[in-house]
Amino acid sequence: MEEKVIFVDPDKCTGCHSCEMACSIAHFGKNHPKYSRIRIREFRDVNTFIPVTCQQCEDAPCIDVCPRNARRREPSGAVVTDEDSCIGCLTCFQACPYGAPQINPENGKVMTCDL
Structure with a gap:
């Protein structure tokens, strides 16, 4: 099987949490970030959001x-x-x-x- 990867461009992340919602719905059928396998980390001092995934x-x-x-x-x-x-x-x-x-x-x- 072909290996897959997720490429995240942190410069484009706005911190909207849409990826967290999509993940939680896909895996649990629930629209809640605590069910997501992705987490958005916010760095307020530099106004940056980083999606963290495996x-x-x-x-x-x-x-x-x-x-x-x-x-x-x-x-x-x-x-x-x-x-x-x-x-x-x-x-x-x-x-x-x-x-x-x-x-x-x-x-x-x-x-x-x-x-």
């Missing part, structure tokens, strides 16, 4: 640190969480240098952009 790191630290091997790379290139194996310890959350993983508000387990 960087699909080649050597993803979140995969290596998971005590249950619940994090893995899909053939598409997406780094995903196997919710059946995840115990919600947040070790992978803490290992991410980008702050990309989000917490599923329904089960407390980690979720990231699956492309």
Whole structure:
């Protein structure tokens, strides 16, 4: 399967949160940012918004640190969480240098952009 990536141009982000809404609807059928796998970070001092999503790191630290091997790379290139194996310890959350993983508000387990 061909690998996919999301390219984000932060210079074009207006902080409208449309990407968060689209993601939450696609995955949960709910229009609420807490269900999104994307987060908009706002830097008020420089009036900048940065959409944060999983960087699909080649050597993803979140995969290596998971005590249950619940994090893995899909053939598409997406780094995903196997919710059946995840115990919600947040070790992978803490290992991410980008702050990309989000917490599923329904089960407390980690979720990231699956492309």
